[in-house]
Amino acid sequence: MPSIRTNGLTKQFGDDTIAVDSLDLTVESGEIFGFLGPNGAGKSTTINMLLDFIRPTDGSAQVLGMDVQKDTAAIRDRIGVLPEGYEFDEYLTGREYVEWTIETKAAEDDPDEILETVGIRDDAARKAASYSTGMQQRLAFGMALVDDPDVLILDEPSAGLDPNGIQRMRSIIRDRADDGTTVFFSSHLLSEVEAVCDRVGVMNDGQLVAMDTIDGLRKKAGGRASIELKCEMQPAAEEIEALDAVTEVIVEETTLTAYCTDPSVKADVVRRVDEQANVVDILVDETSLEELFNRYTGGGRDGTSTEGSDSTSREASV
Numbered sequence: 001m002p003s004i005r006t007n008g009l010t011k012q013f014g015d016d017t018i019a020v021d022s023l024d025l026t027v028e029s030g031e032i033f034g035f036l037g038p039n040g041a042g043k044s045t046t047i048n049m050l051l052d053f054i055r056p057t058d059g060s061a062q063v064l065g066m067d068v069q070k071d072t073a074a075i076r077d078r079i080g081v082l083p084e085g086y087e088f089d090e091y092l093t094g095r096e097y098v099e100w101t102i103e104t105k106a107a108e109d110d111p112d113e114i115l116e117t118v119g120i121r122d123d124a125a126r127k128a129a130s131y132s133t134g135m136q137q138r139l140a141f142g143m144a145l146v147d148d149p150d151v152l153i154l155d156e157p158s159a160g161l162d163p164n165g166i167q168r169m170r171s172i173i174r175d176r177a178d179d180g181t182t183v184f185f186s187s188h189l190l191s192e193v194e195a196v197c198d199r200v201g202v203m204n205d206g207q208l209v210a211m212d213t214i215d216g217l218r219k220k221a222g223g224r225a226s227i228e229l230k231c232e233m234q235p236a237a238e239e240i241e242a243l244d245a246v247t248e249v250i251v252e253e254t255t256l257t258a259y260c261t262d263p264s265v266k267a268d269v270v271r272r273v274d275e276q277a278n279v280v281d282i283l284v285d286e287t288s289l290e291e292l293f294n295r296y297t298g299g300g301r302d303g304t305s306t307e308g309s310d311s312t313s314r315e316a317s318v
């Protein structure tokens with residue numbers, strides 16, 4: 001049974017804005033699913049409908065086989081949520097927030113263990129409202145982990161986190177998924193999606209424009225992978241050009257760069273170049289996800305899809 005399924009899910013705001021347009025989505029149990037898209041693509045609106053925070057104009061959605069509108073309470077018992085823009089009031093400390101969540105869910109977690117997991121145990125006695133943005137995000141994430149939920153729904157979970165926080169969050173997500181938790185998280189950070197997801201759905205302008213593994217998406221997009229080889233002597237391009245799936249070969253002195261439509265051909269390229277010219281160094285530079293993302297989203301609603309994203313080619317490359 002899929003953990004999350006939507007059928008023709010649609011949300012229109014006012015007369016003009018179709019925030020989510022006939023979304024058909026299936027997330028299997030135990031998957032880490034990345035919900036990717038530029039600002040305004042419809043990610044939060046979708047999540048808000050899954051959580052019954054807002055009602056769809058059309059279509060339906062199920063979480064854990066239950067209808068999100070009819071079985072809201074039963075669903076909330078079994079999911080953990082990190083909403084976008086969580087706000088903490090000035091009265092409770094970090095530990096009290098976690099304790100409150102444990103109590104609300106009638107769970108038996110150890111609050112200190114949760115605080116330790118997300119890396120804020122040393123600050124647990126401070127008021128949560130005085131936390132930095134990243135610490136608040138860690139706290140909200142910790143609260144989502146209470147009661148070992150079957151499904152984690154995380155809206156931009158790395159927002160405000162430092163590299164250490166991002167690393168920690170990824171590792172927690174992987175651990176939870178290994179234990180069978182389904183993780184659905186939205187992001188416009190390409191590197192994040194690449195780093196943890198089994199599959200991604202790409203939203204653009206309210207529509208799901210692609211849903212596949214990263215590799216699968218790249219193949220469909222016709223993205224090309226490249227490999228650069230430094231050799232002892234000058235290699236000849238002809239034999240490499242003749243390989244299936246190699247589209248272009250450039251030789252500059254003792255360096256050969258091969259572009260291919262299927263990344264699996266790279267091993268063959270290395271072997272053959274090595275036979276001719278002794279490969280001394282390999283520099284792989286595959287199609288960047290950013291390029292792929294832009295190909296699918298065409299720059300987003302406002303043409304600035306990757307603005308502010310973590311899009312250095314090395315970090316975003318697959």
Ligand SMILES: Nc1ncnc2c1ncn2[C@@H]1O[C@H](COP(=O)(O)OP(=O)(O)OP(=O)(O)O)[C@@H](O)[C@H]1O
Pocket residue numbers: 013014017018019037038039040041042043044045046188
């Ligand atoms: N309450 C609302 N009233 C009117 N329009 C809304 C409302 N909520 C969202 N929208 C619009 O719906 C569209 C999708 O917004 P949404 O917040 O779902 O995008 P998103 O993909 O989550 O973006 P971001 O990455 O910036 O959070 C946008 O055009 C947004 O302005």
